[in-house]
Amino acid sequence: MRWLRENWIDALIFAVFAVTVVGIVLFLTGVNPFKTKAPSGVTAPVPIAAPAQGETTAPGVDAEAPAAEEPVTVVPLLPEAPEAAPEEPAGAPPAEPAAATPAAGSAAPAGRTETAPPPAAPAGPETGIFRVSVGAFGNPLNALALAQKLEAQGYAVRLEPVGRVTRVAVGPFTRRGDAVQAAERLADYEPQIYRGDSPEPTQTYLQVGAFKQLASAEATVRALRDQGIGPVVLQYRKPWIKVWVGPVAPEQLAALKRRLVEAGFEVVEVR
Structure with missing residues (x-):
């Protein structure tokens, strides 16, 4: 005790140091020596978190309970089926469908014109x-x-x-x-x-050849086209195929005849 009286300051410092060390150890280990153990069979109440700022909780409703899902309404995409027609008695003849008649005052759809079908064209001679x-x-x-x-x-x-x-x-x-x-x-x-038969020409042409072989007529046509003379048309009534130049306007007839003769063609006027 004499030593304690003479060295009480050192003892106090040691005690404070020991308490501090013990407190740090308990804090790090999570041990609370002052916590009282709940009696057997009793569950400690779970603290309820306070609602955040701006939120309210209705009385009697758990704040953490999930909100009830809203019911989903399904809208059918297809129209409802029409009511079934009343059954006809057995053996009755089927009813003819009624002709569609536009309602009074109703207009035809845009872009369509309601017209009667055209009469059938009369058949020609056979x-x-x-x-x-x-x-x-x-x-x-x-x-x-x-x-x-x-x-x-x-x-x-x-x-x-x-x-x-x-x-x-x-x-x-x-x-x-x-x-x-x-x-x-x-x-x-x-x-x-x-x-009807093939029509006779109503305009003036200049014939430059008449052949019985199609190949001969082809050579004459090519010769005319190579010299830039035209237009050239053909008349083929078997066995003759004729090469014509025209139609020719009256004021151009003499000049075209002279040009064809100079090119070596025999010219016959066709009207």
Whole structure:
């Protein structure tokens, strides 16, 4: 005790130091010597966190309880099925559907005009002279090539001058039905059926050759085109294929005749 009285300051410092060390150890280990143990069978209450600023909690509702999901309303995309028609008695004849009648004052949909169907065109005569036109060409060489191709397939072909072009026609047929069948077989050429014989020229042409061989006519056409003379058309009525230049205006007729003669052609005027 004498030593304690003489060295009490040192003892006090040591005690304070020891308490500090013990407090640090307890703090680091998480041990609370002053905490009282809850009695057996009793669960300690769980603290409820205070609501954040601006939030309110309704009385009797747990703040941490999840909010109830709102019900989802499903909107059907398809219209509801119409009510079933009343059943007809067995053995009754089926009812005819009622004709759709527009309501009074209702207008036709935009872009559509309600009109009565046109009357059927009267049928033409079934017999006579019919031909099928399969093309008209400004270049007579194209008309000549098509004529040669169709003749090789067994068709009777004519070449007809129509203004400045040469028309290729298949026929003649004495019945419209035969012409229709030929047009169906030649559908790739966009055929057109016409009635009557080949028309006679109504304008003036200058004939520069008449041949029985298509190849000879082709050579003459090429010679004219090489010299810049034209337009050139063809008339083919078997066995003769004729090469014509024109149509020619009256004021140009004399000059064109002179030019053709100078080029070595024999010229015959065709009207």
